Amino acid sequence: MSKVRVSAFSISIDGYGAGTDQSVEDPLGRRGEELHGWAFETRTFQTMFGKEGGSTGVDEGYAARSMAGLGAWIMGRNMFGPVRGEWPxxxxxxxxxxxxxxxxxxxVLTHHERPPLEMAGGTVFHFVTDGIESALAQARAAAGARDIRIGGGVATIREYLAARAIDELHIAVSPVxxxxxxxxxxxxxxxxxxxxVAKQEAGENAVHLTIVRGD
Structure with a gap:
């Protein structure tokens, strides 16, 4: 059955999912990349960046599952890019x-309209201006029986959690x-x-928590 899930979302020990001052130079905010060190070392992420090798342990298992079985993604505009206000x-x-x-x-959740953007490899960005419920309905229609991944950033995940719309949340707690x-x-x-909390497991470079919503 299709799930709405958050996967491989990294936070610091003190609970932060992104650093301050996101920019083109620091897309994850200041020191934000440090949160994802566990993922960057895995075979899954090395392959995504066109490289060979990578770790094959517990962290890799979570990284691989985070990309499997997906039919649609939802993300906030900040995750798409650093542009604010009207699209220039x-x-x-x-x-x-x-x-x-x-x-x-x-x-992509935004307040400003933009036509769909088709990219190589089957990715099509759709810009949704009428809220999280509309984005989720459109994602469900697109995903069919496959899962929908709420990619981030922090504000977007918080909105869907508050609405009880997320079925499963995988958090990687990084030693930062x-x-x-x-x-x-x-x-x-x-x-x-x-x-x-349904499961906790120590990986090589992060502690993995699986949080689920009860019926």
Whole structure:
């Protein structure tokens, strides 16, 4: 059965899912890349970046599963790029080059209209201006029996958690203290929303938590 899930989303020990001051030079914010060190070393991510080798342990298992069985993605505009306000033009096409790693429809939450953007490898970015429910409905239609991945960033995941729309949440806790940034769970009562920790497992470079929503 199709799931709405968050996979391989990294946070610091002090709960931050992104650093401050996102920019073209620092797409994950200051020190944000440090959160994802566990993933960058895996075979899955090395392959995504056109490289050979990579780790094959516990971390790799989570990385591989994060990309499997997906029929659609949803992401916030900040994850798509650093452009704010009205689109000045349509030149910005994401961080990932001509062949992004998604290979399926991607629904980008934004307040500003933009026509769909077709990329190599089957990725098509659709820009959704009428809210998270509309984006999810469109993603469900596109995904069919395959899963929908809420890719981020922090604000987008928080919105879908607050709406109880996420079935499963995989968090990788990296051994990093950011001190400040975007806190993933601040102000969210996950227990009251019906979420529970179903699994915890230590990987080579992160601790993996699987959080699920009860019926």
């Amino acid at each position: 033009n349509h030149d910005w096409k994401g961080w990932w080059g001509d062949n992004p790693p998604y290979h399926c429809p991607v629904f 203290l950011l001190g400040k940034g975007e806190a993933l769970f601040a102000g969210l009562d996950l227990d009251a929303l019906g979420y529970r």
